[in-house]
Amino acid sequence: MAFASMSHPYWCIHLQAILIFCITLLWLQYTRVASASGNDTDYLALLKFQESISSDPYHVMSSWNASNHFCNWHGITCSHKHQRVTGLKLRGYGLRGVVSPHLGNLSFLRNLNLDNNSFYGEIPAELGRLFRLQNLTVRNNTLKGDIPINLTRCTEMRQLVLSSNSLTGKIPLEIGSLNKLERLSLFTNKLTGQIPASVWNLTSLLFLTVGFNNFEGSIPEEIGHLKNLSFLSIDGNKFFGELPSSLYNLSSLTVISVASNQLIHGTLPNNLFSNLPNLQVLNLDGNQISGSIPTSITNASFLQTFDISDNYFVGKIPSLEKLKHLQWLNLAGNILGNNFNNDLDFIKSLKNCSELEVLGLANNNFGGVLPDSIANLSTQLVQLAIGGNNIYGTIPATLGKYTNLIALALGFNRLTGTIPASFGKLQKIQLLELGENQFSGEIPISLGNLSQLVELSIPKNNLEGKIPPIFGNWKYLLFLYLSVNNFTGDIPFQDLSVSPLSKLLNLSHNSFNGSLPVEVGALKNLGTMDISENYLFGEIPETIGECISLQNISVLEYLNISFNMLDGEVPTEGVFRNASAISVVGNNKLCGGISELHLKPCPIKLNQQSKHRHLKFSVIIICVAVCVSLLLSSILVIHWRRKENKTSSSTAPTIDQLSKVSYQNLHSATEGFSTINLIGYGSFGSVYKGRLESEDKIVAVKVLNLQKKGAHKSFISECNALKNCRHRNLVKVLTCCSSIDYKGQEFKALVFEYMSNGSLEEWLHMDAESLDHQPRTLGLDRRLNILYDVASALHYLHYECEQPVVHCDLKPSNILLDDDMVAYVSDFGLSRLISTFNGTSNKQNSTTGIKGTIGYAPPEYGIGSEISTQGDVYSFGILVLEMLTGRRPTEEMFKDGLNLHSYVKAAYPNNLWKIVDSVLLPMQVQEKTKSAMEEISIEEPILKHPNEEKAIHSLFGIGIACSVESPKERLNMMDVTRELNRIRNAFRSCE
CATH class of the missing domain: 3.80.10.10 (Ribonuclease Inhibitor)
Incomplete structure (x- = not known):
C-alpha cells in the first residue's frame, strides 16, 4: 500500500522538487566558492583598472557597470567554463591613465592589448604574476621606466610588444627565460646598452624589432641560432662592425632592416640573395657599407624594397628584370656608376617591375644621357629622383606619362633643352626640382595645370622670357625658387598674391624690371x-x-x-x-x-605735405591724446609711489620699483604653495604654477629659499637684470613680492609669465610624462629655432641692453618654451651687470663665489677669472653641442680630460653621424609585410632633407667655436646670431 502511494503523481512532484532544491543548494555553494576565489577577484581587478582611467574620449567603458556581468563588458573576453577573464583588448580608444597593477590579479589572463592609447607611468611589475599570459602589447603609448624583470616570469609569453613608448634602461638579461617568445618588439623607445646574449637563444623567435633606441655594440654570429627568424629590424641605433655572416644563412628571413647605424666596411656576399630566397625587404640606408651590389639580386624574385642609400657602394647595377614585385628601389648617395654612357642601362631591366613606386638614383656617379627607357617604368611611380649626377642631354617628353608622380627631382646635372610641356600632365606633382642644369627657353604655360604643386625649384639655369600668368593656379605653393636665370618683365605679384606662399620666394639674379605693386602686401x-x-x-x-x-x-x-x-x-x-x-x-x-x-x-616735399594734410591732422590729434594720457599716467604713478613709499616695508635700494603683489595673493594663487602646483626648482628656490585672480592669468611664482646662502643677492640681481631688459626671448617678470608670510618669516618671490611647454631640459632628457603626458621630440628645425632664440637673447643682453648683462648660468633648465615653442632665457639669479667708467669695465656681482653650473661654466671661471660675455658664449657653445648630441656635459663618460667639446671635436667633421642625436635622423614607419600576428610594422629612414646635413655640420662648427678653452678665440654673439640666421634661411629654403 505504501509503495502504491509513493507512485502517486503527487509524491513524484514533491520528490522532483526536493531534488531540484538540493541541486540548487549545491550549485549555489559551488558558485559562492568559485566567486570568492576567482570571479570576484577578476571583477575587483577590472574595477581598479577602470578607476585608473582618467580620460575615455570614446566612452568605450560605459558598459563597465553593475548592470552587466563583467564578461559582457567592452573589450573583455572570458572563458566559458569558469567565467574568468582571459582577454583584455582596448586598442586604439585614446584612453588616458596608468596601467593598474591590479591587472596582475587576472590570473587567467592570456591576452592583454592596450595599443594606441595614452597610458603613462611605468609598466607594473605585478604583470609578472600572470603565468598564463601569452600576448602583451602596449605599443604607441607614453609609458616610461625600465622593462620590469618580473615580465620574464611569464614563461608562456609569445608576443611582447612594447614599442613606441619612452622606456629606458636595458633589456633584462633574464629575457632568455621566455623560450616560447615569437615576437619581441621594442622599437622607438629610449633603451640603451647591448642586446643580451640570451636573446640569441630564443629559437622560437620570428620577429625581432628593436629599432630607434640607443642600443650599441656589434651583432654577434650567435644571431644565426635564430633559425626561425623572419623579421629583423635594428634601425636607428649605434650598432657597429660588420653584419655577421651567419645572418645570411637564415633562409626564413623576409625582412632585414639595419638602416642608420654605424655598420662599417665589409661587403655584402655575392650569394646573399641566393641564401635568402624569401627576402622581401633589405634596408641598409645610412651606414658605411662598401663594395658592389651582389649579382645574386638578379634572382631575388620576392624582393619588394631594396634601399642601400647613403653608403659607399660602387660599380655597375646588375639587371633587375626578375624583380617583378619591386616597389622601392633607392640607390641614392653612393658612388655607383663610372660616369660612362652606359651607366643607366639597367633602367631597361626595370620594365617588368610593374609595381615600382620609388626610384632613387640621386647623388651618385652616373653619366651619359637619360635613356628613353626611363619612359617604360611602372605607371605606379610616385617618386623619381636622379639629381646630383653627371647626366646630360634633354629630358624625354614621355616622362609626362607618370601621372601618379608626387616628386620629380632632376637637379644638379647637365641637362639641356627646354622644360617639356608634357610636365603639365603631372597633376599630382608636389615637388618639381630642376635646378642647376642648363635648361633654356621659357617656363611652359602648361605647368599651370600642376594644381597640387608645393615647391617649384628651377634656379641656376638659362631660362628666359616673362613668367607666364600661372602662379594663381598653385593653391598649395610654399616654395618658389627661380633665381639666377634670365627672366624679364614684371614680377607677377598679382598672381602670387592668391597663393599661400609662406616659406620662400627667391627671384634674385634675373632681369625683372618694373616696380613693386601694392599686391605684394598680400604675401602676409x-x-x-x-x-x-x-x-x-x-x-x-x-x-x-x-x-x-x-x-x-x-x-x-x-x-x-x-x-x-x-x-x-x-x-x-x-x-x-x-x-x-x-x-x-x-x-x-x-x-x-x-x-x-x-x-x-x-x-621734405611741399605737395606731399598738402596731400597728406588730413593724415597729419589725425596724427596730431593722436599725439595730443597720447601726451594727455601720459601726463595723467605720470601723475597717478607719482601719487602711487609716494603712497607706497610711506606704507610698504623697505627693501634693498638696488631693487627697481616693480609693481608688487601681496603674499596673500600668491598664497591664494598657488593654493597655499601646494606641491600639486610645484613645477620646478630654480637656483635659489622653488617654482609654482598659479592663477592670479586679479589678472585672471596663469603665472609662474619663484619663491626664494632665504635660508640658502646668496638668495637675497639673487633676488636683487634678478630684479636689477630684468628691470630694464625687454626682449621677446627673455622671460618676462610680471611683478614681485617682498613681504612677511603667515609664520612671520621674511618672504620674497618673483612672478613670471607661465611657460606651458616647460624647460628645454625636459624636452631633451626627461620623459614625456613630466608635464603633459604627450610624446616629446625636437626635430632639427625646432632645435635650430630654439638656438636662434637663445642666441638672440644673449646678443641683446651683451650688446643692446642699457647696461650689458652677463647671464652666468645658461643651461637647458634655464631655457623655457611657450605654447609655440618659442624659447625664453630665464633665471637671472647669478647674472652680473657690466658698467664702464672711463674705459674700465666694472662687474656688479650678484653672489660671491658662484659662477655658474659645472659643465656649462667656462674653464676660466674655475681659476678665478672675472666674468665676461665670453663666458656666456662658452655656455652657449656647450648648449649647442648638447642639443646636437643629446648628451649632457656632466655624463659619466666625460672624465680624465675628455669633455663634451673634445668629444665632438674628435668626430668633426667627418664622423659627426656617429655622435649626432638619433632623434635628428628623419624616419618613417612603413608597412612592409603582413602576418597572422596582427600588424607587423617597420620603421625605416626616408631620404634625408636636402640641406639637413649641411645645417647640422654648420651647427656643430658653431658649438665647437664657441666652447674653445681660450676666451679670446671664441665667437661673439653678434657673429653667432648672424651665422644662425644664415643657417635657418638656407635650411628653410629646402624644407
Missing part, C-alpha cells in the same frame, strides 16, 4: 623673400608693411631687395625696424629708414 605669411640683383625701380609700396604683420611669431624674417633701382622713402615700422632683417644696399635713390641702414635723409 611669407618667410623669406629675395628679389635682389634685378632692375626694379620706383617706390616701395606702403603695403609691404602688411607682409610682416605677424612678425612677432616669426612669419617674415628676412627681406632682401638689394641692388635694384628702387627709390623713395624706406619705412621705419615692422621688419624695417630691424637692420639685421633687411638688406637694401645698392639702391642709391632710397632715403630715410632707421639710422642703422645709413641712408640719406629724405627731402
Whole structure:
C-alpha cells in the first residue's frame, strides 16, 4: 500500500522538487566558492583598472557597470567554463591613465592589448604574476621606466610588444627565460646598452624589432641560432662592425632592416640573395657599407624594397628584370656608376617591375644621357629622383606619362633643352626640382595645370622670357625658387598674391624690371623673400608693411631687395625696424629708414605735405591724446609711489620699483604653495604654477629659499637684470613680492609669465610624462629655432641692453618654451651687470663665489677669472653641442680630460653621424609585410632633407667655436646670431 502511494503523481512532484532544491543548494555553494576565489577577484581587478582611467574620449567603458556581468563588458573576453577573464583588448580608444597593477590579479589572463592609447607611468611589475599570459602589447603609448624583470616570469609569453613608448634602461638579461617568445618588439623607445646574449637563444623567435633606441655594440654570429627568424629590424641605433655572416644563412628571413647605424666596411656576399630566397625587404640606408651590389639580386624574385642609400657602394647595377614585385628601389648617395654612357642601362631591366613606386638614383656617379627607357617604368611611380649626377642631354617628353608622380627631382646635372610641356600632365606633382642644369627657353604655360604643386625649384639655369600668368593656379605653393636665370618683365605679384606662399620666394639674379605693386602686401605669411640683383625701380609700396604683420611669431624674417633701382622713402615700422632683417644696399635713390641702414635723409616735399594734410591732422590729434594720457599716467604713478613709499616695508635700494603683489595673493594663487602646483626648482628656490585672480592669468611664482646662502643677492640681481631688459626671448617678470608670510618669516618671490611647454631640459632628457603626458621630440628645425632664440637673447643682453648683462648660468633648465615653442632665457639669479667708467669695465656681482653650473661654466671661471660675455658664449657653445648630441656635459663618460667639446671635436667633421642625436635622423614607419600576428610594422629612414646635413655640420662648427678653452678665440654673439640666421634661411629654403 505504501509503495502504491509513493507512485502517486503527487509524491513524484514533491520528490522532483526536493531534488531540484538540493541541486540548487549545491550549485549555489559551488558558485559562492568559485566567486570568492576567482570571479570576484577578476571583477575587483577590472574595477581598479577602470578607476585608473582618467580620460575615455570614446566612452568605450560605459558598459563597465553593475548592470552587466563583467564578461559582457567592452573589450573583455572570458572563458566559458569558469567565467574568468582571459582577454583584455582596448586598442586604439585614446584612453588616458596608468596601467593598474591590479591587472596582475587576472590570473587567467592570456591576452592583454592596450595599443594606441595614452597610458603613462611605468609598466607594473605585478604583470609578472600572470603565468598564463601569452600576448602583451602596449605599443604607441607614453609609458616610461625600465622593462620590469618580473615580465620574464611569464614563461608562456609569445608576443611582447612594447614599442613606441619612452622606456629606458636595458633589456633584462633574464629575457632568455621566455623560450616560447615569437615576437619581441621594442622599437622607438629610449633603451640603451647591448642586446643580451640570451636573446640569441630564443629559437622560437620570428620577429625581432628593436629599432630607434640607443642600443650599441656589434651583432654577434650567435644571431644565426635564430633559425626561425623572419623579421629583423635594428634601425636607428649605434650598432657597429660588420653584419655577421651567419645572418645570411637564415633562409626564413623576409625582412632585414639595419638602416642608420654605424655598420662599417665589409661587403655584402655575392650569394646573399641566393641564401635568402624569401627576402622581401633589405634596408641598409645610412651606414658605411662598401663594395658592389651582389649579382645574386638578379634572382631575388620576392624582393619588394631594396634601399642601400647613403653608403659607399660602387660599380655597375646588375639587371633587375626578375624583380617583378619591386616597389622601392633607392640607390641614392653612393658612388655607383663610372660616369660612362652606359651607366643607366639597367633602367631597361626595370620594365617588368610593374609595381615600382620609388626610384632613387640621386647623388651618385652616373653619366651619359637619360635613356628613353626611363619612359617604360611602372605607371605606379610616385617618386623619381636622379639629381646630383653627371647626366646630360634633354629630358624625354614621355616622362609626362607618370601621372601618379608626387616628386620629380632632376637637379644638379647637365641637362639641356627646354622644360617639356608634357610636365603639365603631372597633376599630382608636389615637388618639381630642376635646378642647376642648363635648361633654356621659357617656363611652359602648361605647368599651370600642376594644381597640387608645393615647391617649384628651377634656379641656376638659362631660362628666359616673362613668367607666364600661372602662379594663381598653385593653391598649395610654399616654395618658389627661380633665381639666377634670365627672366624679364614684371614680377607677377598679382598672381602670387592668391597663393599661400609662406616659406620662400627667391627671384634674385634675373632681369625683372618694373616696380613693386601694392599686391605684394598680400604675401602676409611669407618667410623669406629675395628679389635682389634685378632692375626694379620706383617706390616701395606702403603695403609691404602688411607682409610682416605677424612678425612677432616669426612669419617674415628676412627681406632682401638689394641692388635694384628702387627709390623713395624706406619705412621705419615692422621688419624695417630691424637692420639685421633687411638688406637694401645698392639702391642709391632710397632715403630715410632707421639710422642703422645709413641712408640719406629724405627731402621734405611741399605737395606731399598738402596731400597728406588730413593724415597729419589725425596724427596730431593722436599725439595730443597720447601726451594727455601720459601726463595723467605720470601723475597717478607719482601719487602711487609716494603712497607706497610711506606704507610698504623697505627693501634693498638696488631693487627697481616693480609693481608688487601681496603674499596673500600668491598664497591664494598657488593654493597655499601646494606641491600639486610645484613645477620646478630654480637656483635659489622653488617654482609654482598659479592663477592670479586679479589678472585672471596663469603665472609662474619663484619663491626664494632665504635660508640658502646668496638668495637675497639673487633676488636683487634678478630684479636689477630684468628691470630694464625687454626682449621677446627673455622671460618676462610680471611683478614681485617682498613681504612677511603667515609664520612671520621674511618672504620674497618673483612672478613670471607661465611657460606651458616647460624647460628645454625636459624636452631633451626627461620623459614625456613630466608635464603633459604627450610624446616629446625636437626635430632639427625646432632645435635650430630654439638656438636662434637663445642666441638672440644673449646678443641683446651683451650688446643692446642699457647696461650689458652677463647671464652666468645658461643651461637647458634655464631655457623655457611657450605654447609655440618659442624659447625664453630665464633665471637671472647669478647674472652680473657690466658698467664702464672711463674705459674700465666694472662687474656688479650678484653672489660671491658662484659662477655658474659645472659643465656649462667656462674653464676660466674655475681659476678665478672675472666674468665676461665670453663666458656666456662658452655656455652657449656647450648648449649647442648638447642639443646636437643629446648628451649632457656632466655624463659619466666625460672624465680624465675628455669633455663634451673634445668629444665632438674628435668626430668633426667627418664622423659627426656617429655622435649626432638619433632623434635628428628623419624616419618613417612603413608597412612592409603582413602576418597572422596582427600588424607587423617597420620603421625605416626616408631620404634625408636636402640641406639637413649641411645645417647640422654648420651647427656643430658653431658649438665647437664657441666652447674653445681660450676666451679670446671664441665667437661673439653678434657673429653667432648672424651665422644662425644664415643657417635657418638656407635650411628653410629646402624644407
